[in-house]
Amino acid sequence: MNAPISLHDLTVSYRGHPAVHHLSGRFAAGSLTAVVGPNGAGKSSLLAALGGALPSHQGRIVRDPALRIAYLPQAAQLDRAFPVRVHEVVAIGLWSRIGSFGALAASDRRQVDHALEAVGLSGFAQRWLGELSAGQVQRALFARLLVQDAGLILLDEPFNAIDARTTADLLGLLRRWKQEARTVIAVLHDLDQVREHFDETLLLAREPVAWGPTAQVLNADHLFRARQMAEAWDERASVYLRAA
Amino acid sequence: MRSPFPSRRSLILCSACSALPAQAAAAQPARPRIVASFSILADMARELAPEGAEVSALVGPDADAHVFEPSPADGRRLAQADLVLVNGLGFEGWIDRLVRVSGTRGELIVASDGVQPRRAGPAADPHAWQDLALARRYVANLSAAFARRWPAQQEEIARRQADYLSRIDRLDRQVRDRLATVPRAQRRVITSHDAFAYFGAAYGVDFMAPQAWTTHSEPTAAAVARLVRQIRAGGVRAVFIENISDRRLVERIAREGGARVGGTLYSDALSKPGGPADTYLKLFEHNARALADALASPP
Amino acid sequence: MNDWVDPFVEFAFMRRALVATLALSLGSAPIGCILVLRRMSLVGDAMAHAVLPGAAAGFVLAGLSLPAMSLGGFVAALLVALAAGFVTRSTPQREDASFAAFYLIALALGVLLVSLRGSQIDLMHMLFGSVLAVDDAALLQIAGVASLTLFMLAAFYRPMVLESFDPGFLRSVGGPGASVHMLLLVLLVGNLVSAFQALGTLMAVGLMMLPAAAARFWVAGLPGMAALAAGIGSACGAAGLLLSYRTDLPSGPCIVLSCGAVYILSVLFGRRDGMLWRLLRPARHLAG
Numbered sequence: 001m002n003a004p005i006s007l008h009d010l011t012v013s014y015r016g017h018p019a020v021h022h023l024s025g026r027f028a029a030g031s032l033t034a035v036v037g038p039n040g041a042g043k044s045s046l047l048a049a050l051g052g053a054l055p056s057h058q059g060r061i062v063r064d065p066a067l068r069i070a071y072l073p074q075a076a077q078l079d080r081a082f083p084v085r086v087h088e089v090v091a092i093g094l095w096s097r098i099g100s101f102g103a104l105a106a107s108d109r110r111q112v113d114h115a116l117e118a119v120g121l122s123g124f125a126q127r128w129l130g131e132l133s134a135g136q137v138q139r140a141l142f143a144r145l146l147v148q149d150a151g152l153i154l155l156d157e158p159f160n161a162i163d164a165r166t167t168a169d170l171l172g173l174l175r176r177w178k179q180e181a182r183t184v185i186a187v188l189h190d191l192d193q194v195r196e197h198f199d200e201t202l203l204l205a206r207e208p209v210a211w212g213p214t215a216q217v218l219n220a221d222h223l224f225r226a227r228q229m230a231e232a233w234d235e236r237a238s239v240y241l242r243a244a
Numbered sequence: 245m246r247s248p249f250p251s252r253r254s255l256i257l258c259s260a261c262s263a264l265p266a267q268a269a270a271a272q273p274a275r276p277r278i279v280a281s282f283s284i285l286a287d288m289a290r291e292l293a294p295e296g297a298e299v300s301a302l303v304g305p306d307a308d309a310h311v312f313e314p315s316p317a318d319g320r321r322l323a324q325a326d327l328v329l330v331n332g333l334g335f336e337g338w339i340d341r342l343v344r345v346s347g348t349r350g351e352l353i354v355a356s357d358g359v360q361p362r363r364a365g366p367a368a369d370p371h372a373w374q375d376l377a378l379a380r381r382y383v384a385n386l387s388a389a390f391a392r393r394w395p396a397q398q399e400e401i402a403r404r405q406a407d408y409l410s411r412i413d414r415l416d417r418q419v420r421d422r423l424a425t426v427p428r429a430q431r432r433v434i435t436s437h438d439a440f441a442y443f444g445a446a447y448g449v450d451f452m453a454p455q456a457w458t459t460h461s462e463p464t465a466a467a468v469a470r471l472v473r474q475i476r477a478g479g480v481r482a483v484f485i486e487n488i489s490d491r492r493l494v495e496r497i498a499r500e501g502g503a504r505v506g507g508t509l510y511s512d513a514l515s516k517p518g519g520p521a522d523t524y525l526k527l528f529e530h531n532a533r534a535l536a537d538a539l540a541s542p543p
Numbered sequence: 544m545n546d547w548v549d550p551f552v553e554f555a556f557m558r559r560a561l562v563a564t565l566a567l568s569l570g571s572a573p574i575g576c577i578l579v580l581r582r583m584s585l586v587g588d589a590m591a592h593a594v595l596p597g598a599a600a601g602f603v604l605a606g607l608s609l610p611a612m613s614l615g616g617f618v619a620a621l622l623v624a625l626a627a628g629f630v631t632r633s634t635p636q637r638e639d640a641s642f643a644a645f646y647l648i649a650l651a652l653g654v655l656l657v658s659l660r661g662s663q664i665d666l667m668h669m670l671f672g673s674v675l676a677v678d679d680a681a682l683l684q685i686a687g688v689a690s691l692t693l694f695m696l697a698a699f700y701r702p703m704v705l706e707s708f709d710p711g712f713l714r715s716v717g718g719p720g721a722s723v724h725m726l727l728l729v730l731l732v733g734n735l736v737s738a739f740q741a742l743g744t745l746m747a748v749g750l751m752m753l754p755a756a757a758a759r760f761w762v763a764g765l766p767g768m769a770a771l772a773a774g775i776g777s778a779c780g781a782a783g784l785l786l787s788y789r790t791d792l793p794s795g796p797c798i799v800l801s802c803g804a805v806y807i808l809s810v811l812f813g814r815r816d817g818m819l820w821r822l823l824r825p826a827r828h829l830a831g
Contacts, residue, residue, distance in 0.1 A: 051715055076711060079581075082581075082704075083763045084704065100702045463794065466792075468556055
C-alpha cells in the first residue's frame with residue numbers, strides 16, 4: 001500500500017527563519033508516528049506544512065489528493081468564550097460533507113453522539129463550550145477529529161496541560177485509529193508516552209536526526225546529538241546548504 | 245476789534261499742524277489692514293473703509309461662526325491687522341483668546357456697540373444686523389472707528405458712510421413695501437435657525453424655529469411636535485432652510501404641518517462670491533424677496 | 544386612547560421614527576452581538592470617524608451633495624474596515640489595534656482634507672441625520688440594509704460562527720474564512736453608515752452595541768441573543784421617543800440612554816452572570 005504521505009528534501013520556513021530543512025522520508029499508512037525533538041526544532045512547523053497551513057516550503061510533499069487530513073494545532077486558538085454547544089463543535093467536523101449550507105441528517109447527529117461517547121463526553125452534548133474544563137475541551141476536539149473521519153490525523157502537542165485521565169483516555173483513541181488504518185502523526189514531549197504508544201518516531205532538530213522504529217530512534221546517542229544540534233542554532237543564519 | 249484773519253503765528257501753527265498728518269501718513273503702512281470676524285461685517289467694512297483698504301473675514305462666506313476653528317493663518321492675519329472688527333453680543337465666543345494669542349496691536353471695534361440687544365433665553369441675541377435700523381448703528385460705529393484710525397481719509401469715509409446709509413434706507417423702504425403685499429396675519433414663517441428675531445420685530449414677520457439659535461442643539465420630539473402643532477394651528481405658510489442646518493428636519497416638519505418649503509435664507513454669513521447674497525445689502529434683499537415670495541403664494 | 548400611544552397616533556414623524564428605530568434594531572442587533580462576542584465592540588465608534596475622509600473627498604469633488612458625501616463616507620469606512628481586517632488576518636495584530644490604527648489615519652486624512660478646502664461647514668453635521676427627520680428614502684435605506692443583513696447572516700450563519708470561534712479549523716478544512724470575515728465587515732459598515740445618515744452616529748452605534756451588550760446577561764446563544772437585542776432596541780426606541788416627547792429632551796440621547804438603563808439593569812440583575820444575581824445565589828454545581 002502506498003505511503004499516504006512522503007517528503008522529498010522538504011524545507012519549511014516560518015517567518016523567514018528555516019524551521020525544518022532537508023527532510024526526506026515517508027509516513028507509512030496506518031502508522032502512528034511521534035515527532036519529538038528539542039524546543040524550536042521545527043516540529044510544529046512540520047505539522048503545519050503537512051496540514052497545508054503553511055503555504056511556503058521548498059522540496060515536495062507528496063500525498064494522495066483524495067486523502068482527508070484532520071489537523072489539531074497546538075493549544076488550538078479556540079475562543080472558548082464564544083457561545084457554542086459541544087455538539088455543534090463536534091458536528092463541525094462534518095464540514096467536508098455538509099460545508100457552509102448542508103443540513104444535518106439524523107445519521108449525522110448519531111455520528112456526533114457516538115463520537116462523544118468514544119471520548120467519554122456522553123451527556124455533554126448540550127453543554128456550552130465555555131463550561132468545559134481544559135481536559136473536556138480536548139476530548140470534544142478529539143470527538144471532532146473522530147467525526148472528521150480523516151485518513152491522516154495530525155496532532156500538535158495534544159496533551160499539553162491536560163490531566164492524566166484524559167490523556168490516557170485519548171491515547172486509547174490512537175489504538176482505535178491504528179486499527180482503522182488511519183495514519184497518525186503527533187508532536188509530543190513525553191518520551192514515555194511515545195515509547196508506549198507510538199511504533200515510529202521522527203527525532204527532529206530542524207534536520208532529521210533519526211527516523212524509524214521508536215526503540216531504535218529513542219536511544220541516548222540520538223537524543224544527545226539532537227541536543228547538541230539545538231545548542232548550535234544561530235537564529236540569524238540564512239538557509240543552510242549542505243555540501244552535496 | 246479782533247482781526248478776522250488768522251494771525252501770522254496761528255498761520256504758521258496751522259501749516260505745521262497740517263504738515264503733521266502728511267508726515268504721519270508717510271510713516272503709516274501703505275494699505276489699511278482690517279480683519280473682520282465674519283463675512284457680513286467684512287462686507288460692511290469694505291463699503292465703508294477708505295479706498296485700497298485690505299479687508300478680510302475670519303469666518304468666510306457660507307461658513308458657521310459658531311463652530312469656527314481658527315488656523316495659524318488667521319492668527320497671522322490678525323497680528324498684522326490695524327483694526328479688528330467684531331459683532332459682539334456674544335457672537336464670537338472664540339475671539340478674545342484668538343486676539344490675545346495673535347498678539348495683534350490692532351484695536352478691537354465692536355460693531356454692535358450701543359445697540360440695545362434682544363434677548364434669546366438667558367443670553368443676548370447677537371443677530372442685530374438683521375434689522376436695517378440697527379445696521380445703521382453698525383455703520384456709524386465702523387465709520388467712526390475708521391475715521392479715528394485714518395484721520396487723513398476722513399472725508400472719503402464720511403462720503404462712503406453717507407452713501408451706504410442712503411442705500412440702506414432705500415433698501416429698508418423696499419423691504420417694507422414688498423412685505424406689505426402679504427397680510428400681517430399671514431406673515432408666519434419657520435426657519436431652522438433662530439437668527440431672525442430682529443428682522444421679525446422690525447418688519448412684522450413671525451419667525452419660529454425648531455432649534456435654539458446655536459447650531460449645536462439637538463432636536464427633541466416635544467419641540468418637533470410643538471412646531472408641527474404650531475404650523476397647523478397657527479397657519480404658518482412657509483418654512484425656510486438656513487444654509488447650515490439640518491434641512492431634512494425642516495422638510496419633515498413642513499411636510500407634516502402642511503407648509504411650503506421656501507428657498508434659502510441667509511442669516512450669519514454671505515453666500516460665496518457670485519452667489520445670490522454675496523454682499524450684505526444683496527443678502528438682505530434676497531431674504532426679503534424669498535420671504536415675500538413664499539408667503540404670497542398659497543400653500 | 545392612552546398617554547403612551549397618543550403621540551404616535553397624532554404625529555407622523557413619531558411613527559416614522561419608531562419604524563426607523565425598529566428597522567435599525569432588527570438589522571444591527573445581530574451584528575452588534577457578533578461584535579460583542581468577538582470583542583470588537585469599539586469598532587462602531589471607530590467607523591463613525593472613519594467616514595470623514597470619504598465625505599470630505601465627496602465634498603471636494605461634488606460640493607455639498609449628500610449622495611456624493613454619503614457614498615464617499617461609505618467607501619472610506621469600507622476601506623478602513625477591509626484594511627484592518629486584512630492586517631488582522633495576515634499578521635499577529637488583533638482587530639482592536641488594527642481598527643484603531645486605520646480609523647485614526649482616516650480621521651486625520653479627513654481633517655486635513657476638510658481644512659485644505661477652507662470651508663468651515665461641519666461636514667459631519669451635514670452627513671448625519673436625526674431620527675426625527677427620517678424621510679421615505681432614509682426609511683427604505685434602513686429597512687433594505689436590515690433585510691439584507693438578516694438574510695446574509697442567516698445564509699452564512701455556520702461559517703460566520705465558525706470563523707468567530709475557531710478560524711484555524713475553518714482554514715484547515717478550506718472553508719471561506721476570509722470571505723466570511725470580509726462579509727461581516729461589509730455588513731457592519733453598511734449598517735453603520737446607512738444608520739449614521741438616517742439617524743446620526745450616536746443612535747447608530749448605540750442601538751447596535753448597547754442592546755447586544757445587555758442581551759449577553761440574559762441569553763447565551765447567538766440567535767437568542769440577537770433576538771433579545773433587537774427587542775431591547777425596539778422597546779427602547781419607543782421608550783426613548785416617548786421620553787423625548789414628554790420631557791422635551793433630545794431624542795437621540797433619550798433612546799440611547801434608555802438602552803443604557805436596560806444595560807445597567809442587565810449588568811445588575813441579568814440571569815446570566817448578573818452581579819447581584821451572583822451575590823444572591825451561590826454557584827450551583829452541575830451533576831458530574
